[in-house]
Amino acid sequence: MFALANGHVGIRGNLDEGEPHDSLGTYLSGFYEEHVLPYPESGYGYPESGQTMVNVTDGKLVRLLVDDEPFDVRYGTLRSHERELDFRAGTLRREAEWVSPAGRPVKIRSTRLVSFAQRAVIGIAYEVEALEETRVILQSELVANEPRPVAVTNGDPRVAAALDQPLDPVTADAEHVGAVLVHRTRSSDLLLAAGMDHDIDAVGQFEVEQQVRPDWARTTVVAVLQPGETLRLVKYVAYGWSATRSEPALRDQVAAALISARYAGWDTLKLAQRAFLDEFWAGADVEVDGDPVLQQAMRFALFHVLQAGARTERRAIGAKALTGTGYSGHTFWDIEGFVLPVLTLTHPQAAADALRWRASTLDLARQRARTLGLAGAAFPWRTINGEETSAYWPASTAAPHVNADVARAFEEYRLITGDTGLERECGLEVLVETARLWRSLGHHDRHGVWHIDGVTGPDEYTALTDDNVFTNLMAARNLQAAADAAARNPQQATGLGVTTEEVALWRAAAEAVHVPYDEELGVHSQCESFTRFGEWDFEASSGRYLLLMHAPYFQLYRKQVVKQADLVLAMQWFPERFTAEQRARNLDYYERRTVRDSSLSACTQAVLCAQAGHLELAHDYLHEAALVDLRDIHGNTGHGVHIASLAGAWTALVAGFGGLGHGETTTLRLAPALPDAITRLVFRVRWRGTPVRVEVADGQVRCSLPGPRARLPVRIYDEEVVVTSARPVSRPLRPREPLLATPEQPPGLGPRVRARPRD
Amino acid sequence: MFALANGHVGIRGNLDEGEPHDSLGTYLSGFYEEHVLPYPESGYGYPESGQTMVNVTDGKLVRLLVDDEPFDVRYGTLRSHERELDFRAGTLRREAEWVSPAGRPVKIRSTRLVSFAQRAVIGIAYEVEALEETRVILQSELVANEPRPVAVTNGDPRVAAALDQPLDPVTADAEHVGAVLVHRTRSSDLLLAAGMDHDIDAVGQFEVEQQVRPDWARTTVVAVLQPGETLRLVKYVAYGWSATRSEPALRDQVAAALISARYAGWDTLKLAQRAFLDEFWAGADVEVDGDPVLQQAMRFALFHVLQAGARTERRAIGAKALTGTGYSGHTFWDIEGFVLPVLTLTHPQAAADALRWRASTLDLARQRARTLGLAGAAFPWRTINGEETSAYWPASTAAPHVNADVARAFEEYRLITGDTGLERECGLEVLVETARLWRSLGHHDRHGVWHIDGVTGPDEYTALTDDNVFTNLMAARNLQAAADAAARNPQQATGLGVTTEEVALWRAAAEAVHVPYDEELGVHSQCESFTRFGEWDFEASSGRYLLLMHAPYFQLYRKQVVKQADLVLAMQWFPERFTAEQRARNLDYYERRTVRDSSLSACTQAVLCAQAGHLELAHDYLHEAALVDLRDIHGNTGHGVHIASLAGAWTALVAGFGGLGHGETTTLRLAPALPDAITRLVFRVRWRGTPVRVEVADGQVRCSLPGPRARLPVRIYDEEVVVTSARPVSRPLRPREPLLATPEQPPGLGPRVRARPRD
Structure with missing residues (x-):
């Protein structure tokens, strides 16, 4: 610490x-x-x-x-x-x-x-x-x-x-x-x-x-x-x-x-x-009134996220950054997935440098793709220098979503910072090569539906599955983003050998992507057949977590037991793909089957619980994510801090309670709602170069631009407004009503620390 | 050699x-x-x-x-x-x-x-x-x-x-x-x-x-x-x-x-x-007129099969028997699956001893099942002393069919020899414990259909699949056999804790087993979704076999590429589960996708090709299986001979061309048909203790009992006859007309040695 x-x-x-x-x-x-x-x-x-x-x-x-x-x-x-x-x-x-x-x-x-x-x-x-x-x-x-x-x-x-x-x-x-x-x-x-x-x-x-x-x-x-x-x-x-x-x-x-x-x-x-x-805190600090434990934890989190990325300058950020030898110092998808989006909003030059590092490893990733018999580039599951070093392929080589996570980090950077230079410098090439990878990973069936078989999504307890919803949606977005980027940069795309035919194939695959849905249950199936799998016996597992220390992969993979947010992460990253009803039912279904044997889960569960109106449960999950090291929740903070969980905690606060998002556009969106104990929330982000301050207090959300002569369109709930340096905008908070009762977790697996005592 | x-x-x-x-x-x-x-x-x-x-x-x-x-x-x-x-x-x-x-x-x-x-x-x-x-x-x-x-x-x-x-x-x-x-x-x-x-x-x-x-x-x-x-x-x-x-x-x-x-x-x-x-040859010799190469190879095969098992006496038979250190001297499912049925027909006391060895490892298998979180007993994928030693779980722990293979070997022994003592001695316990394993491996879905998810069948290029047809049928038969054995031995079953409720559950699962079938294509899907998977690019793989030396498991598992007979083996072992039309279409479909990167495949393909009327192709496959070591077809005979392929070659001859079977009854069945080059075939087996000689020549099949005062009901084609020592029975041969054209293999992957030149 x-x-x-x-x-x-x-x-x-x-x-x-x-x-x-x-x-x-x-x-x-x-x-x-x-x-x-x-x-x-x-x-x-x-x-x-x-x-x-x-x-x-x-x-x-x-x-x-x-x-x-x-x-x-x-x-x-x-x-x-x-x-x-x-x-x-x-x-x-x-x-x-x-x-x-x-x-x-x-x-x-x-x-x-x-x-x-x-x-x-x-x-x-x-x-x-x-x-x-x-x-x-x-x-x-x-x-x-x-x-x-x-x-x-x-x-x-x-x-x-x-x-x-x-x-x-x-x-x-x-x-x-x-x-x-x-x-x-x-x-x-x-x-x-x-x-x-x-x-x-x-x-x-x-x-x-x-x-x-x-x-x-x-x-x-x-x-x-x-x-x-x-x-x-x-x-x-x-x-x-x-x-x-x-x-x-x-x-x-x-x-x-x-x-x-x-x-x-x-x-x-x-x-x-x-x-x-x-300079950093001026554009990044959060204020959490009413919850001093969380207040300290959020600043601790931001400080460590900054320490992880500030001057990395084209080298990989490890999952434990430079605080311990956990995971051998390797970088994983959590950096692009959870950490860079936070740096993009708070210290974007660090995010850009981390992305430049990824791009600098493209040649190694191309070699890896050739080894695997695939087109394009296959980024490693875990590495320090860019070469794949993972020794267990079902949870690494078989998890190509890492490539789409990288692509998404480039897209988030472009949408949020407004900087298009990085795309020209290296982002386009990453998008193109990852799109090529996806095309070679997926295929159309005889009805024209596009599938990706035999892959592992974020949930490492369900591996080598067909049509993992998260992976399929990520692949589709990656393909779409590459197509759009090629259209924005036609000359450079041509230099990369991109043809209009290739782009058309990317779009066709993206549009035909299969998203398994269980009509009978009215929930998305995390992957094909998942909702038909046998149920895990949580009673028998009581007190035996991490499950992977007590059960073989063989059993874990074939049952409805989820290590970490997977379909729920898909709902966080693709809010527009799910209706409010689906979100509520999916959350309820997967909460009952998620054991959270990964520190990458609570922060995502917090966002989705908050979005579904379960604000108190979200608050609890946020505590778990934010206090992961201060309370040594996983008993391994000695191996280094959990950078992605710390970054995810900030996202949980800002996206979950602050309702911050962009809906795949360049417009900042806000739709805040606070849990009972938090009386006032202030957070700061940089949006398209403009420092933005958001205050949620006294039944109002107030968006202001601290810098001089700034002007920013913002969507608050469903209303488009323009905020300027001279004219902050306030709007009354809207309540978030849950559609279903607060979801339950498997026995004994509720949030590990709680924001407040419960009944 | x-x-x-x-x-x-x-x-x-x-x-x-x-x-x-x-x-x-x-x-x-x-x-x-x-x-x-x-x-x-x-x-x-x-x-x-x-x-x-x-x-x-x-x-x-x-x-x-x-x-x-x-x-x-x-x-x-x-x-x-x-x-x-x-x-x-x-x-x-x-x-x-x-x-x-x-x-x-x-x-x-x-x-x-x-x-x-x-x-x-x-x-x-x-x-x-x-x-x-x-x-x-x-x-x-x-x-x-x-x-x-x-x-x-x-x-x-x-x-x-x-x-x-x-x-x-x-x-x-x-x-x-x-x-x-x-x-x-x-x-x-x-x-x-x-x-x-x-x-x-x-x-x-x-x-x-x-x-x-x-x-x-x-x-x-x-x-x-x-x-x-x-x-x-x-x-x-x-x-x-x-x-x-x-x-x-x-x-x-x-x-x-x-x-x-x-x-x-x-x-x-x-x-x-x-x-x-x-004594051995009197009850086991084969005569193959018209094909001296095959004649020698069949005797070589039988001799090595006998050498593998003759005096093993409650120790494991290795995949290379005692001829080399290939596979580290381990035993695999091929012994029960391919070798013991041959010994059961030719030298049954050796089969009984090998089965006694398996039964003697039940305690270790029970421990293994506990480790895996399963009921009953889980026999090892590879072992010398009975403990699991396989280091790659997707192709071992995840392949529980080994347990049903053991159960089947006990059943084959009982049906063919008529010896019920072995079942009382140890077979019942094996059937019961493996049935318990299957019950804990499978589950009913909400429509009452019984599934086994996340397992690997014989085809090691398609692993961790749901509802592998072979595995599901084997499990169902295992459950049924255990139920029947418990009914035959009620007191002993009670001693093993078997209740009527448990037996009812076994039968219910067996009856509700799911067998994936692709209605559109009119073929069985080797496992759920298999026929929807992407096709393998055989052109690109030309000259790059064994595929596993040139492609990662990740790619192999997600494509329609088959290492060795799997659905086709299911058709061999469950003839009554497939119509002639299904057999023809399935064979055609899987022949085109099978690379035969295992010596356990040609013998099975030979049987099915023969049964489907493709007698010349069957003859070629039989040569490949029988000459595996005499021609060093896999380039590794130096590591020891391929006992299972040698045993399988005998089965290909006797079951494929001789049409020998029992249809889950105790009655010997014969339905011979010879390829052009074989002018006369004689084989000998022991059936329920009686030496039987079958001669196929001159348009006739002739079944005789060389021993004194013997009497045996035999079904020749669809006619029930009784053969006695004094009265051999002859019937005219019936032609086998194929329903489809001779199936094709992937480019360059036809039978590796050919019984005769082809166009």
Whole structure:
């Protein structure tokens, strides 16, 4: 939770002195080691090599010795200890008062930041104040190849070997008051330079010593402090890494980053950090009156979403961003599906860069499609560098919706920002190549209906299905979007080999897409035959979740049990495809069968419950999504925060209660409704370059444009209005009446945290 | 091809001197080593440990030195060399005339047998005759831990480690003119004793020396032979192995087997072998006039089927029996599906023993069902010891038809032999537990139709399907058979907890089973939606078979491409469920989509083509099935012979051209029709204990009972007759007119060998 990152460099919230710790972590975007994927029975097209984010050279370490006794919260007496993650300052502050085992009291204050302004740089200001006369030693370190915690190696000795001591030393040099260590990964052959430098400030005399070894460097400061005197160390850490640049080039790059940081100085770094965040929050902050827990959680969520994407700059955003090694640091469809739409609305340049990264992997995706015998491009299910690394094909290769999720993220970006440059730059090519993929994945039956067989939708408990509604609708939209984009950019489309015949086929497939519907039950069937499958015995499963830890895929796949929102996600992303009655009945049907064994579900359930008028249940689901890490709901926040759930929580608030949407047009739509406990909701988005502020309070929704000379058409409920900077628009709230009773969940599987006590 | 076995012990056709070789092999039924199965992404219920048949202590070795030069066919001059597998003698004979590099000519004659009478014993008579005065040395050896050939270790170092030097030495002792070596496997903890003893016979003087080491023992005979003199060595080898017995017990057991063999002597071993085979062939031989290639192939097939099962005695029969390490020595559904029905008709006691083995694994199968969340018993997809070891669940755990295949084998045994004792002994329990499995696998929809979803039928290119016709029919028959068996054995059924309510549920499910049929096309759909799936692009796949080596499962599963007979196998095993018109149309439809990437397909296609009147095509398929190893059609006969294809070839001849069947009754049915080239067909079966001889020749079918005082009702075409020993019955042959033109196969995928040239 206390991790700091800027999308480029990330550090876990480890204590300055390194111990005690769950796992030490310093991560660099796109920096990984490879390892062989062992299959007991291999198959054609199985990825041969896996990728794992590496804990790189640790620059966070500042160890303190008080009269030779190491500061360690497990020993001596800890009079007070507080850490504060400041969302506006962009820092992690710490204050402790500690009495050494020998009885020497000191106060320790440290402040850390991972700079948004200088993206290669970490700064740490560390102060120790003596309360009695004390000899104080500070050891500021760089340490490579820290002991690996018990990692997800599946018990495979080769994976463990690949990740044990993953960094081979290349060079180690002292620089100014610090050092630069250069390492290389053995198998992925990535070069890494990590450097540190220091400013030291003390009233009296102090001495400095330096040691540099291949795997570590240490700058030691010794001083004798009188009561009330402070020794202050500012540590600048910088990283550079590359698959192509040379060792001297990287070493120089890091030295330059260090001198640039030291030249700016600590105060300037802090000011720049604050300025960056002021700008962000001005266009993104939410205010949730009446629910202080949610208020804090939403800002925590936005802060981590920003940290995930702010300066990623054409590298993948992992599902845990740079906060832990969960999912090996891989990116999944949840980034395009859940995270980028939020960045698009709040910090669009980050979304654009993440999309540019995807586009930069098109050649790999084309190769993958060829391997699979398909046309176009097939983006990987999980990856760091763009190559497919998923070792279980029924839930990866068989889930091509990832391609449509990417296409949708491009479309959302275009519709919401109004920026058409990204489409010309790379979006068109992505839309065209994914459309080609879909054409080769689907086929027309003898009645002209278009089907996609044997695929897995978002619900990983129902795999290799025919005509998954979500996938089919996504494919159709992808085809339609590619056709429209080709029409908008005819010359570039021709350059990509697109013909009018090809476009006609895309449109024909999209228009003929099959959407299974069970007439008898009056609900959509998540996939063909789903509503005819056997029911899951939820009573027998009581207390045995995650289900995949207690039941084989064989059983899960053949029953009506849903891991995560699938048909319900289709209703969120395709509101125009479902009537209010269908929405109500579908929600009721799938709520009873959804076990929410994925953190990607509650946020979607929250939106649909809100839209269907079940505002209190939506509020509960929103809490579950937003508090996923603050309450460690899945028990694995230690592996990193759940970026997509955090982003989805914001969407749940803004789209669910705020009623924000666009209905596939460029017009902002609002249709808010609040649950009982939330007395006032304010949110801010950027729409087609214009900052927009929406306030829902006192029975009114008020839309205003904080910037100068702005003008924006907005649809509030079903009324088209024009908002200008000078003339905010207010309209009375309309009630949302549910058509059905509040849906029920399988026994014991209601929202895991509740916004308020229930009967 | 030259492998000898008796179901208990098997030796590959390696040269006596061991070299050159593809892979050395001596195998013991049920003797295996375990190894960890490594998964890059594991899942609940995945088997953790694999099993691999081990090449045990080699007792075949007899090395010859001629004046210090080793006899090796790669050196010197090989004047002649012939080996002969004698199906009636049950021996492998070899004759060679060789001139050593130094110019010394010798004649070598050896004869091997793996005794059907003394099942632990191998005998080798080895003679060397000098053509000039020559010093001759024979080294007869036992060698453990021979170098492993490149095995299927999937590149996993742990699997390779488990199979490298798999035998830990326990004791090594000289015994008489020989030795006994005892070893133990490291992980599976199985104990193995291998012993040898010798009779030596020479005109002049000879000397004998013995050496015994932990991993090898050597008996050396030295003699100087005059021209025309012969040194003759008879080697007796015996094996014992156990998971439970002690080392002294095993050592004594082997010593006893050796003394018993030596006491009998070589000639007696040979006579007993001949007697066993005379008895077998009297009830099993086939005569195929007009097609000498097929004539030889059918006897080869029957001989290997007998070698696979004769003395297995409650251990599993592997897919390669004891002839090679293909499929790691595992047993699969093909044994019950294809091999046991043949043994039931020709050597029923072997079938009974194999079924007893299955029944002995019921506890493991019950445990597996519990793991999977199912009732009853779930037999493993592949195993040596009864535990599931398959590492790819969509083609194993998801293919529960193996359970119905086992049940069917029990039913075939009961109907054909008339033996009801096996059902009481263990068959009823198997039927009941598999019926319980099916009940928990299937479910009724809201219209009362019974479905089985998410399973894989025989066609491994179409997996995780709903309502696979083959599986559904097999399940229904399994349920019905269990219900009938419970009614026949009410007390025992009660002892198994069977109630009348449970039986009623079995019958209800069986009667309501869904059988997908495409009304528009007038064909059965192999599974739900199959006939709606996209077509495979066979043109693009030209020359790229096996398809699974060139296309991902993802693509294979979602298309109309069939690896092996599935719906067509359903038509073979359920003739009464399909009209002649359906049979013709279904065959035509599936022939066009079947790539026959499995050796389990041609034999079934042969039967159906014959039944549909496409006799020439059937003849071609029969050749492909029968010559699978003699022509090495799949290029992997080196891994062991294809027992199921060989057994299936016999079935293709007898059921396809002979028209033999029983229609779920106890009455033998005959409806023969021959292809042009076969002028006369004779086959023999045992029916309800009675030897039956059927001759099809000269436009007549003639059924006779060779034994004394026998009487058997037989249905010839649609006429019920009674055959007695005294009164054979002859009837004129009826033509089989095809309803449709000869079906076509995908381009280039017609029968791989052809019985005769085609236009």
